[in-house]
Amino acid sequence: MKKLKLKSQSKSSGQIIVVLIIVLGLVGVGFWWLFSNKQEMAREGKAFAKEATQRIIQGDANFFSSHLSPASRMNFPPSVLQETFADITKRGAPVGPVDVQGDIKFQSQFFEPRGDFRARINYQATYADIYLSISHPVGRWQIDDFRFLPQAER
Numbered sequence: 001m002k003k004l005k006l007k008s009q010s011k012s013s014g015q016i017i018v019v020l021i022i023v024l025g026l027v028g029v030g031f032w033w034l035f036s037n038k039q040e041m042a043r044e045g046k047a048f049a050k051e052a053t054q055r056i057i058q059g060d061a062n063f064f065s066s067h068l069s070p071a072s073r074m075n076f077p078p079s080v081l082q083e084t085f086a087d088i089t090k091r092g093a094p095v096g097p098v099d100v101q102g103d104i105k106f107q108s109q110f111f112e113p114r115g116d117f118r119a120r121i122n123y124q125a126t127y128a129d130i131y132l133s134i135s136h137p138v139g140r141w142q143i144d145d146f147r148f149l150p151q152a153e154r
Contacts, residue, residue, distance in 0.1 A: 059089040
């Protein structure tokens with residue numbers, strides 16, 4: 001009888017160890033996926049900010065309006081959009097590359113990414129700054145806030 005009890009206890013403790021190893025493996029894979037997804041979202045956000053800045057400088061109002069967040073659509077009705085893009089395009093092409101700086105931050109540890117970016121655009125006789133706030137609530141990146149601040153002649 002005693003031998004039988006020892007064998008069943010050793011079998012069940014071996015099974016528990018196997019289950020623990022499997023659970024720890026799944027938890028490890030879950031954390032790896034979360035961290036890699038976070039890094040990918042940050043890369044995508046920076047790429048979107050650079051693309052959005054380039055498209056804005058080129059005067060692509062369709063790209064801008066199609067990527068506005070619902071709240072920002074109220075701040076940029078068609079008349080404001082038209083004025084803003086007329087002001088941007090009248091300055092001509094930028095001189096040299098556009099440097100977009102900023103970073104993506106997550107509202108919770110791994111979810112709700114948001115980013116604030118600043119770009120300095122050098123023109124022939126002046127420069128302008130673009131401030132861009134983006135987020136990725138569901139499905140795609142969107143523009144939450146945008147400011148174009150031209151500076152006085154140098």
